[in-house]
Amino acid sequence: MSSENGSGAGDQGEQLALIRETVREAKKKAPKARPRTWRGAELAKDRPVARVLVDKGPVHLDKLWDYAVPAAMDEEAQPGVRVRVRFGAGTSRVREGRREGGGLLDGFIVERIAESDYRGPLAALAQVVSPEPVLSPPLLALCRAVADRYAGSLADVLQLAIPPRHAKAEAERFPAPPPPPAVPALASWERYPDGPGFIEALAGGGSPRAVWTALPGPHWPWELAAAAAATLASGRGALIVVPDGRSAARVDTALTELVGRGTHTLLTADSGPEERYRRWLAIRRGAVRAVVGTRAAMYAPVADLGLVAIWDDGHTAHSDDHAPYPHARDVLLLRAVHEKAACLIGDLGRTVEAAQLVENGWARSLEAGRDQVRAAAPLVRTIGDAEAARDEAARAARLPSLAWQTARAGLARGPVLVQVPRRGYVPRLACARCREPARCRHCAGPLEAPDQDSALCCGWCGTAAPDWHCTECGHARLRAQVVGARRTAEELGRAFPGVPVRTSGRDHVLDTVPDRPAIVVSTPGAEPVAVGGYAAALLLDGWALLNRPDLRAGEEALRRWLGAGALVRGAEDGGVVVVTGEPTLRPVQALVRWDPVGHAVRELAERAELGFPPVSRMASVAGRPEDVADLVRGAALPPSAEVLGPVPVSAPASGRPRRAGEAPVGEVWERVLVRVPPGEGAAMAAALKAAWAARMVKREGEAVRVRVDPLDLG
Incomplete structure (x- = not known):
């Protein structure tokens, strides 16, 4: 009996397979849809089907949708333009036989084709918003690569890459770009053994790739500008991305001095939406050939791109806060490869990711010799925890005796910088x-x-x-765990009566300070530039930076210290930096020797042993425990993938922003890390994206958060 049943089941299976094959063959032979009319309106005769990318972010909608092109829109509905289409419940579109209805959404025409592989009636384009082709093939290819790398949707990336439209800006006519400038003088690039060769290669039309560790001092904006000017001299375009508007303004000023006005533009959020779109259009139309800007400028459509450069790639501002959370350094690396452009990764220090590019031979190291470093860097002195504990002055006023003496001596010669890790009072x-x-x-x-x-x-x-009152013991007295910049300024004002005390932080950032005695208290990244350099700098509360439970704590502490120390005069001019941190720790020793390259190389070697990024690729999946487990279980991960966790985390609470370094408070989630070896990152991202999209299509469970290459693994 079992044998007969099995035979019957097998015959039935063969019949079903034959039927499916017959249906597939019939579909292949069936003519594809060639729409001619839409509700009585004539359609375009040539390529009447537009493939549209709808501006809707969920990953399960990350595909192109076919729409019919009315004859009245034929001329304007070209690839790259913005359109409005009906999308949603009741809409007829590719692979979904639905009727007229749905809401209007923005989108971009990607291509025009003669036939659609959908065999039902196609909905027509509702409107051509603008005939301006803002989505060029190179930009589309870049955004597609970014979406694939970060397991995101193409629509989300395009929202980051293309600014909102302003009709007034589109009506403006831009002048032709000026002729290429002359090759700039090598100037301070001669301080680096391979610096002149790098600039000459750019000017000659080459595409060198370098990781550059800049010497301390005020020269780096002019050195970046010189690299861009050399690229312009070769007849190509240049793109420079910096972490903040102050840095962008400094590079823009330097580039203006080298090549004059009209050749380049500044892309930052400070210019406002309409002006920013106007400048973006000037770039797209080829009116300017060089761009200096903050993170969003990494997508700037520079024509004939010859150089991509990023400054301070370890700065957190280079990582986008919006899905799919791309990092400017990785986007520029993709552009350098796709557009065959030169690449320059510059910093006062060196990140582990940049050190890996040098180690695997993708880029060359561009750094100065030790004699040049010793001449340009200030003298660095340390105050350890044991020394501070025995210091009466440190216990009384949080300012160790060595720091107080250094500040007093520095004030006799100029301004003194005091870096405090936290803003506020307490x-x-x-x-x-x-x-x-x-x-x-x-x-x-x-x-x-x-x-x-x-x-x-x-x-x-x-x-x-x-x-x-304390909920644990009922006590009513408090103590300060961290003292902020305002409290530090108050204490220093009492310690140095009659000396002006100025603060620079998130609420009020100073750009420059004059060359006269004053105490400048600043949070990291907000340090103003002193005319002639600071006479001394005090880097307080080093433990607050080094003790963070973060894989990058040491690297980030050194980056912040180097940023402050580089504003101090060189040791030959009497510049001194005092850092409060245990002298035996690697970041403190790297600061004393001013050796960020050695620190990055050793960090990279340790991460290689432990299998941490950038030696491996990682993705974070967070959400409710059952949702995280279901997504990871349903993902066709590579065989080499390793799942770490889960560990409990807090879900972000709605209604208030999460502060950097704080654990969000809310519903308890779980998070897992998926780790793969080099070369498997693309497969990991594709598998997670597919599983994520499948869950959204089935509407199973609650939302999860997927982030590839997360900055914070803590």
């Missing part, structure tokens, strides 16, 4: 008895002291907490 408080962090009873946010005379309040929701 941004982190804890119970004086049990050391339990002080948190808000309303939202569990951290309590802060805005100033000496104000009551405690929550740093997230602003709720006052005048009668705070």
Whole structure:
């Protein structure tokens, strides 16, 4: 009986397979849809089908959709233009036989074709928003590569790459670009043994690739500008990406001095939406050949691109906060490969990712000799934890004796910079008895002291907490875990009466300070440039940077210290830097020797042993435990993939921003890390994206967060 049943099942299976094959053959022979009319309107005679990328972000909609092109839109509906289409419930579109209806969405025409492989009626384009072809084939290829690398949707990347439209800017006529400038003088590039050769290669039309560790001092904006000017001299375009508007303004000023106005433009958020779109159009139409800008400028459609450059690639501002969270360095590397352009990764230090590019031979190391480094760098002195504990001055005023003496001597010769890791007055408080962090009873946010005379309040929701008591032990007294920039400025004002004290931070950032005695208290990254350089710098609370539970804690601490120390006069001119940190720690030793390259090489070797990025590729998947497990289980990951975790994390709470370095408070999620060896990153990203899209199509479970190459593994 079992044998007969098995035979019957086998015959039935063969019949079903034959039927499926017959249907497939019939579909192949059936004519494809060639729409001629749409609700009585004549359609375009030549290539009447437009393949449209709809501006809708979910990964399961990351595909092209076919629409009919009305004859009235034939001339304007060209590849690259913005259109409006009906999309949603009731809409007829490729592979979904639906009728007229749905809401209007923006989109881009990717191509025009003669026939659609969809055999039902096609919906027509609703409107051509603008005849301006903003999506060029090179930009589309770049955005597609970025979406694939980061397991995101092409629509999300295009939202980052193409600024919103402003009709007034499109009506403007741009002048022709000026002729290529002369090759700039090598100037300070001669301080680097391979510097002149790099500039000459750019001027000759070559595409060299280098990882550049700049010498401390004010020269790096002019050195970046010289590289761009040399590229312009070869008749090609140049693109420079920097982390913030202040750096962009400095490079823009230097480039203007070298090549004059009209050849380049500045792309930052400060210019406003309409002006930014106008400048973007000038780039797309070829009116300017060089671009200096912040993160979003990495997609700038520079014609005949000859150089991509990024400054301070370890800065967190280079990592986009919007899905799919691309990093400017990786996007520019993709552009260098796709467009066969030169690449320059510059920094005062060196990231582990840049060190890997040198180690695997993709780029050459461009750095100065030790004699040049010793001449340009300031003298660095350290104050260890044991020394600070025995120092009466450090216990009384949080300023060790060596730091106080260095500041007093520096004030006799010019301004003194004081770097504090945290902004505010007392941004982190804890119970004086049990050391339990002080948190808000309303939202569990951290309590802060805005100033000496104000009551405690929550740093997230602003709720006052005048009668705070510790929930663990009931104690009512608090102690400061971290002292902020404003409190430090107050203490220094008392320690140095009669000396002006200025602060620079997120709320108020100074660009420059004059060359006269003053104390400048700044948070990392907000240090103003002193005319003639600072006489001295104090880098306080080094433990706050080094003790963070982050794979990049040491690298980030060194990066911030180098940024401040580079603003100080060289040792030959009496410049001194004092850092409060354990002298035996590797980042402190690298600062003392001013050897960021050696630090990056050793960090890379350690990560190679442990299998951490950038030696491996990683992806983070976070969400409810059952959703994370289901997505990872359903992903066709490469056999070499290793799943680490899960570990509990907090879900971001709605209604308030998450602060850098803080764990979000909310529903408990789980997070897993997926790790693959080099060469398997693309397969990992594709597998996670496919599983993510399948869950969204089936509407299973709650949302998950997938991030490839996350900055923070903590």
